[in-house]
Amino acid sequence: MxxxxxxxxxxxxxxxxxxxxxxxxxxxxxxxxxxxxxxxxxxxxxxxxxxxxxxxxxxxxxxxxxxxxxxxxxxxxxxxxxxxxxxxxxxxxxxxxxxxxxxxxxxxxxxxxxxxxxxxxxxxxxxxxxxxxxxxxxxxxxxxxxxxxxxxxxxxxxxxxxxxxxxxxxxxxxxxxxxxxxxxxxxxxxxxxxxxxxxxxxxxxxAEARGTKATALMVHGGGPEVPARIAELRELCRTAGIQLMDLVTQRRPQPDPRTFLGAGKLREVIVRALEQDCELLICDPDLTPSQAHAIAEETELKVIDRTTLILDIFAQHARSADGKLQVELAQLRYMLPRMIGKGTAMSRLAGGIGGRGPGETKLEIDRRRAKERINALTRRLDELRQRRDQRRALRRSTNVPVVAIVGYTNAGKSSLLNTVTQSEVLAENKLFATLDPTVRRIRFPEDREVVLLDTVGFIRDLPPALLQAFSATLEEVADADLLLLVVDASDSDRDQQRAAVEGILGDLGAGKVPRLLVFNKCDLLDPEELAVRRAEAGPDTFFISALDRRSTFPLMQAIENHLWERGKIERPAAFPGDDES
Structure with a gap:
């Protein structure tokens, strides 16, 4: 032998x-x-x-x-x-x-x-x-x-x-x-x-399967938000076209610093995933580079985390050239710290006359090329920001007010835009169906016009790489005259979703922009529950079904009242939700 x-x-x-x-x-x-x-x-x-x-x-x-x-x-x-x-x-x-x-x-x-x-x-x-x-x-x-x-x-x-x-x-x-x-x-x-x-x-x-089969791993510290996090991870998988075969949760203060779940539990999960013919492991919260490397050593399955999954969804939904550039930049910025090698893999090879060595390793070349691409994309997006600044300046010079529709992903923002402007913007029951911002004009009586801006949806723990890459787009929100904060009234997690949106608005510098609170999908609520919510709501809160144009009439009247009767430039000293930003 x-x-x-x-x-x-x-x-x-x-x-x-x-x-x-x-x-x-x-x-x-x-x-x-x-x-x-x-x-x-x-x-x-x-x-x-x-x-x-x-x-x-x-x-x-x-x-x-x-x-x-x-x-x-x-x-x-x-x-x-x-x-x-x-x-x-x-x-x-x-x-x-x-x-x-x-x-x-x-x-x-x-x-x-x-x-x-x-x-x-x-x-x-x-x-x-x-x-x-x-x-x-x-x-x-x-x-x-x-x-x-x-x-x-x-x-x-x-x-x-x-x-x-x-x-x-x-x-x-x-x-x-x-x-x-x-x-x-x-x-x-x-x-x-x-x-x-x-x-x-x-x-x-x-033949029956739809999409890549995956097992999801989630570590949490307990609390009332856990069911919402689980439901959201499942929805992210559905939107990405992933067939989620199993979702394994583990309650602990922090993920294991090396193997996320612990070595024994991870081994059990890998065996189960292989039995189910899975190709992918998805981890929530995000993996550190060392965790990703340790898990990859244990299995031949592809390993990604929540941010990578969201970036993949963004890549699927980007339609415009600007959107594709922003997604690519976000992906590169997120992956660059994770392009690591073992031991001396990142060092320049020694030897040769003068110790120059044969040149860079492949990993060093990949990192250098990634950095060069990031710099090129940043320059192109700076040009995009300048063009957007010019368009905003033009709108300000014509005294046309801007109303931005913001909210959690899949709250119904695009459906609202379609209903009130008679447009046909893509609106699907998926997370991040709208990625490229859409601008439509709407005419009010006395030849008054408003620019209505549909924005990308927010999500809890929004990846910083995304927020940074989409800064040129999201600047439109901070510069708006009025925000329509759309909330899915039928979602049991609506309060946490609203808090997440308020926090992101604060990060964008839009925490003090006046806003109207819009509860959408009210047709899915029990009539008695809807009546109770209406009774408890403040004067700047509206209950609509974005698919029913008649339900939006009070909201349109409130927009007109705010922008003209109270003066487009005038903003109240305090507004519901500002304290939560």
Missing amino acids: SADRLHGDTANLKSSQSRALQRLGERRVPADRVISAALARDLLDLSHQLGRQLGLFIDRRGQVERVILGDAHSLSLPEFARVRGALGRLRGIRLIVTHLVPDPLTREELADLAKLRLDLVAAVHRGPAGIQLDLANLTPAAPGAAEVFTLRTWPRVPVSTLSPDLSTRPDEETPPPPGAPDLPINFTAFIRELEARLVAATTDAR
Whole structure:
């Protein structure tokens, strides 16, 4: 056996032990058997002699492809070039491991089964009843289940049950336990039938699936806002076209500084995600660069956080050239600190005349190019800001007042703009459907005109990279004469959403701009609840359905009264909500 087929630390082995390991790599088992009793016995004998676990990768022809040498408690498996099978197909490799004590398959071994899509995992150990096996394999999940496949573990069986050959000792010829299910005695037939069912299940699941499958991880400190955060994360996934298979929450003051959930819990989540055929892990709150790196070391799944998800939604919805530039700038600013290497990966390579070295590493080149692109985008967006300043100056010179519609994402701002201006701006039941600001004019009696500005929706914990990149656009809000703060009246989280919007307005320098509070989607409220809210509301609060133009008439009258009867420039000393900004 060639040295590259032996995986593990062999530094302290005797030459006789190294030769014994090499001979294991030359063994074969019948293709229709999981393992022969003779090989199981020899494998266990050598494992106990070394005091270390051993493992074998065996292909479907019965050839030992790799011998793995571990320590007393675990194995470190070699990497495969391709991590996962396609369309439900398995690896074509089974893993046989030795246990020095008769313990069942460990969590790590089951994780390897799911992660590597192995045909089967078997733990071999010796106990009072002789040599026995613990078995596990992947199997299609039950109809209607969220996952595509699940883990199946078998009752412990004597090795002779799966290897009725002449090399079996009489004391090992024990029948299977009563009530045992159909065991993989004929391994060839078993694996052929199993893989056919997995392929069929995966094909059906992909036909029904919509979007990338993902598992979301959330760490929170408890409190009444947690259900709203969970609902919002689900909605972000839906808007991004992600099929959220599972959402795992953990209550703790702060995420684990290394692995977000803690190493053990993260391992469980990864196994579950692989069972559900997920491709993506989403973390909320945002990951630090070290956390992202540590999680990536544990799994081949793609790992992103909440900000990355929001940036992806923005990238999907950007339509104008300006919007695309702002999204790209936000993405680069967020990713630049996360372009990190290990150890000396970021240092200039030494050597050569004068110590110049062969040049920059690829990571350094990527970072330099990212910085150059950020500078170029910043210059172009500065030009955008100047053009917007010119347009605002022109509006001020013509004495046309500006009313900006602001609010939480998906509160109905675009629907309101469409209704009162008879426009056809894109309005969808999704987060951040409006990304590019829209300006429409609306005419009042006596030839009075108002510029109505529809803005990008806000969200709690708005990523600073987004706020900075969209500053040229959001400056319009601070310069408006009046704000319409739209709130989704049907959302149980409306008070927290309003507080988040007020906080962002304060960050933008718009905390003192006069505003009218507009509760939208009131047609979804119970009439009695709506009556109570109307009775408790102040004079500058309005209840509408943005899809019903008649319900907006009192709001339009209030806009006219504020801008002209009270004077467009006049602003009250205090306004409801200012103290919360």
